[in-house]
Amino acid sequence: MTESIKSKIRTIPDWPKKNIMFRDITTLLKSPDGLKETVDLLYNRYADKKIDKVVGIESRGFILGAPLAYLLGCGFVPVRKPGKLPAECESEEYSLEYGKDKIEIHKDAINKGDKVLIVDDLLATGGTMNAARNLVKKLEGEIVECAFVVELPDLKGREKIKGENIFSIVKFEGE
Amino acid sequence: MTESIKSKIRTIPDWPKKNIMFRDITTLLKSPDGLKETVDLLYNRYADKKIDKVVGIESRGFILGAPLAYLLGCGFVPVRKPGKLPAECESEEYSLEYGKDKIEIHKDAINKGDKVLIVDDLLATGGTMNAARNLVKKLEGEIVECAFVVELPDLKGREKIKGENIFSIVKFEGE
Numbered sequence: 001m002t003e004s005i006k007s008k009i010r011t012i013p014d015w016p017k018k019n020i021m022f023r024d025i026t027t028l029l030k031s032p033d034g035l036k037e038t039v040d041l042l043y044n045r046y047a048d049k050k051i052d053k054v055v056g057i058e059s060r061g062f063i064l065g066a067p068l069a070y071l072l073g074c075g076f077v078p079v080r081k082p083g084k085l086p087a088e089c090e091s092e093e094y095s096l097e098y099g100k101d102k103i104e105i106h107k108d109a110i111n112k113g114d115k116v117l118i119v120d121d122l123l124a125t126g127g128t129m130n131a132a133r134n135l136v137k138k139l140e141g142e143i144v145e146c147a148f149v150v151e152l153p154d155l156k157g158r159e160k161i162k163g164e165n166i167f168s169i170v171k172f173e174g175e
Numbered sequence: 176m177t178e179s180i181k182s183k184i185r186t187i188p189d190w191p192k193k194n195i196m197f198r199d200i201t202t203l204l205k206s207p208d209g210l211k212e213t214v215d216l217l218y219n220r221y222a223d224k225k226i227d228k229v230v231g232i233e234s235r236g237f238i239l240g241a242p243l244a245y246l247l248g249c250g251f252v253p254v255r256k257p258g259k260l261p262a263e264c265e266s267e268e269y270s271l272e273y274g275k276d277k278i279e280i281h282k283d284a285i286n287k288g289d290k291v292l293i294v295d296d297l298l299a300t301g302g303t304m305n306a307a308r309n310l311v312k313k314l315e316g317e318i319v320e321c322a323f324v325v326e327l328p329d330l331k332g333r334e335k336i337k338g339e340n341i342f343s344i345v346k347f348e349g350e
Contacts, residue, residue: 022261032249067241070210
């Protein structure tokens, strides 16, 4: 299953800039089998974990997180860029290669003690996921795992989110 | 079902600016019943329509479009803001209240003759959906319907996408 998923991810060299090998999951998502295999693999992993909320990180995290929440019979919560969520928010700043960025979550999106699964497409340096887990912790959710489709182990993102359970479906390294 | 869905949508007055009644679907999505009712209603409507691709418009359209594609057993295709899709794109400009915006789709995302369902959260003035349907037409997809969770009939969005089948789950008008 993992090999079938990996084979459907397209690599775009030098995007968004020179020497980056961009892993493009749109080719996986547009394939009926690819979408099904990916969502089913995640669903099977979490089906008995009594998840209360799936948190998806804007915006590719929405594409995997929403079907997963549906199948798990739980709620879906978006973590978004600033200025997108209309009600009261917690926010968390994080560093980029140059400069800073910020993400937000609605304060009423997670209840204290909720079992939360956080989903994003890519674990690279881990900065975004680290900010997302801090948001969930501010709301006193219990993080069951941080799940990704693709991991780039060379960038050591796992170190940034140390202390959490971490799962990725496919890894690309040393290329 | 529709009333149950409508009751879970929160209204935020004066957001993002004065005199706008913002219809916030995050309260619907975080409810396990709300997410399930919404996705199931759309699934039941399209189950026998032989859809090849569900196109979701960034980024709330991803949250409804992806579970729907999964259930329909078809592929999911994101329409995104410029600079987000790494492969060759078609793009389409559209007018906002002040200025212009642009959305893009991968050229290889839709095959000629594909039966396409386009999904977004909100039909307001219809500008974004009109641009999205033009993108699908450029790729010679056959648009089965344009589907929304919320429609604001006062803004006459249906006129902007005349010629297409249009479906919305709930309407808010004259408020």
